[in-house]
Amino acid sequence: MPIYRCNQCSLVSEEALAPIGSKLPCSRCGTASTVYGTVFYVEKLVERYFSALREIKALQEADSASEALPAVQAATQGAPTAAVAPARHLPSDVDMHNTAQLATAEQHAPLQAWFAARQIDARFDHALVDTSGFFDDAARLIGQDYALFGELMERVRFAYRKSHGWVNLELANLSQKDAQAITGLCRQLYSHTFFSRYHYQKPEKIVRLTLQTAPAVRQFFDGxxxxxxxxxxxxxxxxxxxxxxxxxxxxxxxxxxxxxxxxxxxxxxxxxxxxxxxxxxxxxxxxxxxxxxxxxxxxxxxxxxxxxxxxxxxxxxxxxxxxxxxxxxxxxxxxxxxxxxx
Incomplete structure (x- = not known):
């Protein structure tokens, strides 16, 4: 739908019947305003958003350099200096495994605009990109050797779906290396509370796992x-x-x-x-x-x-x-x- 923004009073309004490229008087103050296509207008807004981010990043880098200069000068004079932490910039220089700062409406805004330009209503749960917990770490471990860990994941998912509270893994037929990898993963998942109990019966080479009842953990194992x-x-x-x-x-x-x-x-x-x-x-x-x-x-x-x-x-x-x-x-x-x- 065509859209315009008044440069005088900042009103943004849709005009279904107005030709794109024409000028209309603002419905609030009467100032002549150019009518744009919605997709074109939103794409320009997104370009300006990213341009502003680049400028902010450059300013942050300059500030970081100026803050580090006294420390460097002190070091050349033999004085002890405090470590200068590397600057973190959003959104291109983010710590992927600690992305609580991505769980904001501002970070999602360009995507929101992209969908809106196509008349698609996009609804976000900002918390779903917060990787400050252990879900992303566990997923990375599983994905790195899914050929070995796939049976464990399927067994746990099946147990949840059948309302079973536990899973037993028999490792006697595996090589020592593979058995150690599976027990290592199970211990790590247990330490991050993905299982409520972990026990390894060494003589029988059986891992006994008690499943966690938290819905978020169940959803993790379900895909x-x-x-x-x-x-x-x-x-x-x-x-x-x-x-x-x-x-x-x-x-x-x-x-x-x-x-x-x-x-x-x-x-x-x-x-x-x-x-x-x-x-x-x-x-x-x-x-x-x-x-x-x-x-x-x-x-x-x-x-x-x-x-x-x-x-x-x-x-x-x-x-x-x-x-x-x-x-x-x-x-x-x-x-x-x-x-x-x-």
């Missing part, structure tokens, strides 16, 4: 771990390129016809279209047609709409990508594909 893994991977790739970005998880989007969808992981980098990752730790084939329609409605190219399925082989992922106008990856091919995106 949330893969969303965390994909989110951190996408954040890492974006950060490596030094780009400012806006990111989100679990975005609920409502289209003009009131269709509701949830997007697992989304990231909008400066000057680029957004990247969408849908995460599947179980069966997904029945949803392929849904994702095809969703990609087209969002208006993004196939390379930027990614289905990350943990149980796919590389050959299966390549074959499905060739068959459908979507990109299929597994845990091994996710990072290389993201690295190819400009």
């Amino acid at each position: 949330g771990w893969l969303e965390w893994h994909a989110f951190i991977e996408l954040l890492s790739q974006t950060q490596a390129r030094g780009q400012a970005f806006s990111c989100a998880r679990g975005v609920k989007v409502v289209f003009p016809n009131e269709d509701l969808h949830e997007l697992d992981v989304v990231c909008l980098s400066e000057g680029q279209p957004p990247v969408f990752i849908e995460c599947k730790s179980g069966e997904f084939r029945r949803d392929i047609d849904k994702y095809l329609r969703l990609r087209k409605r969002l208006g993004v190219e196939r390379g930027r709409f990614i289905i990350c399925a943990a149980d796919l082989t590389q050959e299966q992922a390549a074959g499905l990508t060739a068959m459908y106008e979507l990109t299929f990856v597994n845990l091994q091919t996710l990072a290389p594909h993201l690295a190819q995106l400009a």
Whole structure:
């Protein structure tokens, strides 16, 4: 819908019947105002937002350098100096494993604007990008060796779904190296409260795990771990390129016809279209047609709409990508594909 902003009184208003490029008197003060297309107007706002972030980053770097200068001078004179902490800048220079500062409306604003320009109502839970807890760390450990840890994850998920309170893992048939890796993961998950009890019966080589009842932990084992893994991977790739970005998880989007969808992981980098990752730790084939329609409605190219399925082989992922106008990856091919995106 066409839109204008009055330069005199700052009123922003929509004008359904006004031709784009024409001038209209402001409905509040009467000042002549140019009418723009909504998508064009929002894209310019996003450009200015990122430009302002670059300016803030440059100022912060200058301040950091000026604060460090007295310490350097004192060091050259032999005086003891305090360590100068590296400057942290948002959003391109963020500590990925302590991103409580990303859980704000301001950080989500460019994504909100991108959706709004396409008449899509996007609803965010800002807390879902807060990685100051242990969910992202646990997801990273699982993703690094999912071939070994996949059975554990499936056993725990099955136990939750059947309302069982415990899981027993028999490790006698595994190599010593693999058994040590599994017990190490279980101990670490227990230390981070993903299990309420951990016990290893060494003579029998059996791990006994008592499940945690917290809903957030259950959701993690039911597939949330893969969303965390994909989110951190996408954040890492974006950060490596030094780009400012806006990111989100679990975005609920409502289209003009009131269709509701949830997007697992989304990231909008400066000057680029957004990247969408849908995460599947179980069966997904029945949803392929849904994702095809969703990609087209969002208006993004196939390379930027990614289905990350943990149980796919590389050959299966390549074959499905060739068959459908979507990109299929597994845990091994996710990072290389993201690295190819400009």
